[in-house]
Amino acid sequence: MTPSIDNRKCYAVIGNPTAHSRSPFIHEHFGRQTGIALRYGKINAPMDQFPAHALRFFSEGGGGLNVTVPFKEQACVLAAAGLSERAQLAGAVNTLWMKDGLLHGCNTDGLGLLDDLTRCGVTLTEKRILLVGAGGAAKGVIAPLLLAGCQRLHIVNRGPQRALDLLSLLSGQKPEFANRLSAGGLDQADGSWDIVINATSSSLGRHPPSLPPHVYAGALAYDLMYSAQPTPFMHQALAYGAQATSDGLGMLVAQAAASFALWHGVQPETEPVLAALRQQLIDDA
Numbered sequence: 170m171t172p173s174i175d176n177r178k179c180y181a182v183i184g185n186p187t188a189h190s191r192s193p194f195i196h197e198h199f200g201r202q203t204g205i206a207l208r209y210g211k212i213n214a215p216m217d218q219f220p221a222h223a224l225r226f227f228s229e230g231g232g233g234l235n236v237t238v239p240f241k242e243q244a245c246v247l248a249a250a251g252l253s254e255r256a257q258l259a260g261a262v263n264t265l266w267m268k269d270g271l272l273h274g275c276n277t278d279g280l281g282l283l284d285d286l287t288r289c290g291v292t293l294t295e296k297r298i299l300l301v302g303a304g305g306a307a308k309g310v311i312a313p314l315l316l317a318g319c320q321r322l323h324i325v326n327r328g329p330q331r332a333l334d335l336l337s338l339l340s341g342q343k344p345e346f347a348n349r350l351s352a353g354g355l356d357q358a359d360g361s362w363d364i365v366i367n368a369t370s371s372s373l374g375r376h377p378p379s380l381p382p383h384v385y386a387g388a389l390a391y392d393l394m395y396s397a398q399p400t401p402f403m404h405q406a407l408a409y410g411a412q413a414t415s416d417g418l419g420m421l422v423a424q425a426a427a428s429f430a431l432w433h434g435v436q437p438e439t440e441p442v443l444a445a446l447r448q449q450l451i452d453d454a
């Protein structure tokens with residue numbers, strides 16, 4: 170997309186693929202709500218050309234980029250000189266902007282999750298959390314959950330080594346996390362949990378992760394994935410005694426609101442956009 174086609178500042182999501190992205194809908198809605206004139210497009214960058222496309226966007230006057238799969242780690246490298254602490258802890262960037270000639274990067278995924286858990290009526294203090302998955306999304310939410318005061322966070326992953334690697338990375342970065350963090354394989358998810366978070370992409374394949382059934386008893390089961398219908402993970406959790414379930418649509422809107430606030434200095438309201446997006450998902454199904 171061409172950033173300077175008219176006098177509205179231009180923003181975009183960059184990824185591969187980007188066809189599914191709801192970010193233009195969300196940010197244009199925020200713009201109308203706050204009276205900020207903007208254009209928001211999609212940049213589908215070839216797999217080996219993320220840095221060139223991102224830098225060209227800013228050299229042509231672009232205001233900000235959201236970064237999605239598979240470029241969040243590369244964005245962290247590109248903005249290495251201007252990373253927020255959130256981005257450093259996540260090792261991944263989903264929000265880029267240029268200021269005084271320096272490329273800045275932040276990760277708002279964790280903020281989005283915390284905000285949406287609050288919307289669901291959950292406080293994190295003293296909560297025992299089972300986090301399923303150890304990919305990019307999991308990396309973005311671990312430190313924010315610990316900083317929000319959860320009592321214990323256990324990371325389990327289909328490939329256990331990836332969870333163990335995350336554990337040692339974070340314990341190295343923040344030694345004060347070590348006594349509240351643990352990790353293992355899906356078969357080591359045993360325990361009594363207040364919140365079970367699905368940060369795997371298993372729902373894309375229409376199957377929930379293979380967890381011991383009793384992990385859901387009495388818990389809030391939160392799937393980062395979202396869809397018009399409850400996800401396979403949400404179905405499984407309810408069948409095995411979860412107290413409540415949620416998909417990640419609220420997180421998506423809230424992480425976008427945090428990006429919007431970084432770029433424009435204004436915090437938009439999430440509820441109207443969430444309602445409109447939920448309706449759009451249903452209409453599209």
Ligand code: NDP
Pocket residue numbers: 238278281301302303304305306307326327328331368369370371373374376377378379393394395417418420421422424
């Ligand atoms: P990654 O590709 O980085 O990681 C995928 C993760 O899913 C890995 O832990 C992988 O395990 C696991 N996995 C994949 N298939 C299965 C399966 N069948 N059973 C068990 N585990 C499985 O993806 P992301 O971390 O970027 O994204 C994960 C999910 O989070 C996606 O659904 C994405 O849409 C969602 N998301 C939602 C956001 C929101 O705002 N709501 C924001 C960001 C992501 P292994 O290592 O063993 O392969």
